[in-house]
Amino acid sequence: MNGAHETAVLSPQIGWFLLAILGVLWVILGVLWGKKAKNMDGYMVAGRNVGLALGAATAMATWVTSNTTMLAPQFALELGVWGMLAYSTACFGLFLFAPMARRIRRLMPNGLTSGDFIRLRYGRPTWVVFLAISLTYSFAWLVTMAMAGGLLMNAVAGIPFAWGMTVILLVCVLYTLFGGLYAVIGTDFVQSIIILIGVVFVGAVIYQRIDFDVTYATVVAEQPAMLYVLLPAAIIAFFNNMLFGFGEVFHNNVWWSRAFAMRKGVPAKAYMLGGLFWLPIPIAVGYVALSSDVLGINLPRPDMLGPLAAAEVLGAAGAVVIFVVLFCSLASSIDSLLAATSDLLTEDIYRKAIHPSATEGNVRTASIAIIIGLGFLTWLTCMLNPGTLAQVLFASGPLVGSAIWPVAAGLFWRRSNPAGAFAAMVLGSACGLYAYFTIGWYSGALVGAAVSMVITLGAIVLAPRDFDWKSLNESNEELRRGTIR
Amino acid sequence: MADGVDVERIDSNAPHIILTWSISEEDERDPAAFSYRLERAASPDFSDSRMLYEGRDRASFRAGLAEGSYFYRVRATDEAGNAGVWSRPLHLEVAYQSMRLALSLFAVGAVVFLATLVLIIAGARKDRCEAVEQEEAT
Numbered sequence: 001m002n003g004a005h006e007t008a009v010l011s012p013q014i015g016w017f018l019l020a021i022l023g024v025l026w027v028i029l030g031v032l033w034g035k036k037a038k039n040m041d042g043y044m045v046a047g048r049n050v051g052l053a054l055g056a057a058t059a060m061a062t063w064v065t066s067n068t069t070m071l072a073p074q075f076a077l078e079l080g081v082w083g084m085l086a087y088s089t090a091c092f093g094l095f096l097f098a099p100m101a102r103r104i105r106r107l108m109p110n111g112l113t114s115g116d117f118i119r120l121r122y123g124r125p126t127w128v129v130f131l132a133i134s135l136t137y138s139f140a141w142l143v144t145m146a147m148a149g150g151l152l153m154n155a156v157a158g159i160p161f162a163w164g165m166t167v168i169l170l171v172c173v174l175y176t177l178f179g180g181l182y183a184v185i186g187t188d189f190v191q192s193i194i195i196l197i198g199v200v201f202v203g204a205v206i207y208q209r210i211d212f213d214v215t216y217a218t219v220v221a222e223q224p225a226m227l228y229v230l231l232p233a234a235i236i237a238f239f240n241n242m243l244f245g246f247g248e249v250f251h252n253n254v255w256w257s258r259a260f261a262m263r264k265g266v267p268a269k270a271y272m273l274g275g276l277f278w279l280p281i282p283i284a285v286g287y288v289a290l291s292s293d294v295l296g297i298n299l300p301r302p303d304m305l306g307p308l309a310a311a312e313v314l315g316a317a318g319a320v321v322i323f324v325v326l327f328c329s330l331a332s333s334i335d336s337l338l339a340a341t342s343d344l345l346t347e348d349i350y351r352k353a354i355h356p357s358a359t360e361g362n363v364r365t366a367s368i369a370i371i372i373g374l375g376f377l378t379w380l381t382c383m384l385n386p387g388t389l390a391q392v393l394f395a396s397g398p399l400v401g402s403a404i405w406p407v408a409a410g411l412f413w414r415r416s417n418p419a420g421a422f423a424a425m426v427l428g429s430a431c432g433l434y435a436y437f438t439i440g441w442y443s444g445a446l447v448g449a450a451v452s453m454v455i456t457l458g459a460i461v462l463a464p465r466d467f468d469w470k471s472l473n474e475s476n477e478e479l480r481r482g483t484i485r
Numbered sequence: 486m487a488d489g490v491d492v493e494r495i496d497s498n499a500p501h502i503i504l505t506w507s508i509s510e511e512d513e514r515d516p517a518a519f520s521y522r523l524e525r526a527a528s529p530d531f532s533d534s535r536m537l538y539e540g541r542d543r544a545s546f547r548a549g550l551a552e553g554s555y556f557y558r559v560r561a562t563d564e565a566g567n568a569g570v571w572s573r574p575l576h577l578e579v580a581y582q583s584m585r586l587a588l589s590l591f592a593v594g595a596v597v598f599l600a601t602l603v604l605i606i607a608g609a610r611k612d613r614c615e616a617v618e619q620e621e622a623t
Contacts, residue, residue, distance in 0.1 A: 077548040078501050096601070099609030106616055223549020225500035232587035233499055239594020246601060292548075300544035301503065404601060412608025439586070440499070446594045453597055 009311035009319040015157025018320065019164075022327050023171040029190070030175025030183035030335075039360060043180035043367070044112055044343050045261040050185055052270055055262045058185045059094060059274025061192035061332035062254060064281055069329050070148050071393070072282035073305040075241070076289035079442070080226035082234030084286030089238070090245035094275030097249045101259035101267035103411055107472045114256035114407075115348035120472050121410045122418040129425045131348055133403055134251055137396040138341040141248075142334065142378045144393045148303070149330045150382065155307045156323050165382050168327065172334040173375035176342075177368060181261055184335045191328035196277065198325030203284045206291075206313050215291045222293050237442035240397070244445035247400030250407045253340040288313075342370040394441040398432020401448030405456040413460065414467050420459020428452030494576040501548040502577055506559045508569075519561040526556045529574060534558075550579050 037043040050058075068087075075083035108117065114134065119127040146169045153164025175183050219226050228234070249255050259267045288309045292299065295312050299305055310322035350366045351358050358366070406421035432448025439447075495502070508519060520541055526534040537557075538545050555577040561569045 077546070078499065080500075080549065096605050099605060099612065103609070103612045106612070106619075219549065224551045226549040228500075230584065230587075231500065232582040232584055235587040236582075236590045236594075239591060239598055243594065243597060243601075298538045298540060298542050299546040300542050302501070302546045302548070405604075408601060408604055408608075412604060412611070439582070439590075443590060446590060446597070450593050450597050453600060 009316055010157040010323065012158045014320070015153055015159045015164075015323070018157075018323055018327075019153070019159070019167055022324065022331075023167060026171055026187055026331060027175045027178070029187055030179040032179075033183040033186035034175075034179025036182045037180045042182065043364070044339075044347075045257060046181040046185055048261055048263065050258070050262045050266065052266050052273075054185050054189050055258065055266050055270030056273035056277070057192040058188040058258060058332075058336070059255075059271050060277040061188040061195060061329070062258075062336045063090070063094060063274060063278045064192075064195050064329045064332070068278070068281050069285060069326055070151070070303050070306045071144075072285045073289035073292075073309070074302040075237075075282075076226075076286035077292065077299075077302050077305060079234035079237050080223075080228060080231055081290070082229075082231060082238060084283060084289070086234065086238045086241040087282040087286060088279060089242035090248075090282070091275040091279045092242055093245035093249035094271050094278065096246065097255055098268040098271035098275075100250065100408065100411055101255070101262075101271050104256065104259045105262065105264060105267050107411075107469055108260070108474075110474055111260050111472075112257075113344050113347045114251060114253045115344055115352075116474065117256070117410070117472065118407075118421075119348070119352070120474065121416075121467070122406070122421045126406070126418055126422040126425070127348075129422055130251070130403065130406075131344070133399040133425060133429065134253065134344060135341065137248070137400050138252065138254075138337055138344070139374075139378070139381075140393055140396040142337050142341070142374070143381045145330055145334045145337070146378050146382045149327075149334075151301070151304055152307050152323070152326050152330070155304045156311055156319050156326075162383060166379060168330060169334065169375055169379055169382075172331055172338060173371060176335045176338045177371050181257065181339055184339045185258075185261070187335060188332045191332040192277075194328045195325055195332075198321050198328075199281055199284065201321060202310055202314065202318065202325070205318065206284075206288060206310075209313050210291045210294060215294050218294045219290055226290060233440060233442055236439070236446070240442050240444070240446040243401050243404065243449040244394070244397045247397070247402070247404045247445060247449065251400055251403035253344045254336045257340045257343055338371055338374060342367055342374060345370045345374075394444060395436065397441070397445035398436055398448035399429045401432055401445035402426075402428025402452040404449050405453045409456050409460070414469070415460050415464035416456070416467070417459040417463050417465045419463070420456050423459065424452040424455040427455055494578065496578045496580065498580060498582045500550045500579060500581070501546065502550070503544060503546050504557055504559075504575070505544040506572065507543065508561055518564055521559055521561050523557065523559045526558075527554065529556050529576070531556065531558065531574070550577075552579050552581055554578055 041047065072087040075087040079086065104111065111117065115127060115131055118130040146165050149168035150161035150165030153159040154161045175187065225231055262270055285306055289305055292305055292309060295309060297308050297312050299308065307322055307326060311319040314321065346363060346367045351363055355362065402425045406424050409416040410421060428448040428451040431451040432444045435447035436444030504523065506521065520539065521543065522536060523538040523545055524531065524534040525537050557575045557577065558571045560571045
């Protein structure tokens with residue numbers, strides 16, 4: 001993995017220096033913000049009082065992951081202009097989640113996790129399938145992010161992959177451990193400002209350096225497929241990526257925990273703004289991918305284009321900027337995933353399934369152990385070099401695609417059927433995985449979502465079930481006692 | 486080429502490929518001491534070859550490939566400027582997936598997207614009404 005690339009823009013000494021400064025800064029900020037968390041409600045959902053500025057910033061920063069900065073250029077490289085547009089459709093996930101978040105906040109004022117919703121709405125069998133899907137996806141996302149950290153530091157500063165990946169993971173584990181969601185949202189706010197300033201700066205310099213006419217002529221001559229309107233893989237990937245984005249956002253506790261954490265009236269606006277701020281970023285980095293041949297960049301791996309192109313265009317000073325921006329984009333997502341996934345494991349498995357009478361102290365101890373364990377497991381998987389970022393992430397596409405309709409229909413339609421939701425997730429995942437392996441990685445989420453939709457609708461038509469929305473509102477007392485319905 | 490194996494034909498339905506190469510075990514102790522030249526041609530005799538990359542990396546991702554045949558070869562040069570022999574060529578044959586499959590899946594995706602959009606927009610509208618009723622009741 002790290003042996004193929006031999007040229008870095010920054011020296012390892014500068015890389016380590018930047019890494020040390022950023023690492024210490026985030027840990028200190030995490031500890032300071034974490035002091036606000038006086039109980040588990042504060043630790044897990046930031047006191048349910050997050051305002052619009054922090055809410056929009058955390059949505060945008062979390063969605064600007066390694067997947068935006070490093071996978072979007074890979075999409076453009078592999079699938080051309082269609083790929084660039086396909087990646088940008090992921091913002092629709094945030095746009096459509098905006099009204100869902102408003103309803104979630106209204107129906108579940110005391111909710112803690114997306115698992116709570118599925119358990120209360122559909123019962124335990126569906127809840128178990130949902131947890132398996134959600135945890136698999138969250139883990140794949142975490143692994144891609146940690147891998148991206150290692151690749152970034154190797155590409156820009158020549159820091160060995162294993163060391164770079166280990167340090168960024170360690171920093172995020174530490175500040176999430178100390179600060180919970182307060183620290184995550186607080187650091188996300190600072191990180192989102194750094195990301196926006198950095199992207200505008202890099203974009204302006206690249207716009208001045210790259211001639212559009214030369215880029216077009218070079219792509220036509222050397223990489224003609226990038227401009228094909230009827231490139232089959234790209235045509236398939238367009239809706240696949242959009243639906244993958246829907247599945248990621250609709251089901252994952254990263255987004256649900258923020259909906260629970262925002263104060264009344266904020267969630268819908270925050271998710272709309274977060275999506276709008278995010279939208280230009282994949283277009284900008286995708287354009288850089290189309291210009292890679294003009295820039296004369298050799299890519300040992302397609303997912304290394306982002307940092308290599310920025311470093312090539314901006315030189316050493318620019319490499320420092322891109323190092324900081326990418327570190328922030330990675331950290332803002334790793335911390336969110338660590339916090340949200342550990343909440344899911346702590347609440348849905350430890351408190352609801354293993355130890356219903358756990359005290360707040362027990363839960364906090366379990367949460368700490370889970371964050372550390374999750375970090376270690378991620379590190380171990382990265383060390384085994386599981387594949388490129390796209391291969392790892394999109395393997396979970398069929399699973400999250402199959403969750404779109406059970407979640408959305410369950411949230412808005414009273415007659416949504418628990419057995420239908422169960423079958424939709426199981427069969428949707430199975431068919432999506434079959435497509436992933438037989439057609440390609442760019443088809444799994446699409447097939448999973450389509451099969452799941454047909455089954456969900458079929459079950460509602462054939463066996464509609466009534467549901468009382470009030471039963472989604474678990475009281476604080478029930479939550480405290482861990483009562484399971 | 487392709488980790489130093491003999492002539493190999495690869496069939497791909499994607500417009501891209503990652504080429505990797507290695508050198509002899511003896512030289513592997515310091516691979517960065519060598520520079521490499523990667524070439525591509527449309528014919529197996531490389532009469533129309535052109536250089537794609539020259540440098541110390543030992544892999545190269547090639548994208549935007551149109552349907553057709555491509556031949557690749559690579560050669561190492563040591564620090565003293567002594568060039569080694571060319572690798573055995575790699576033959577890549579690119580043939581995209583069927584357009585019928587692509588357009589069918591595109592249509593399926595469009596239907597799922599529109600149905601999801603309708604579900605959420607209609608649901609959100611109803612949710613607003615319910616919220617107003619709830620507030621009036623309290």
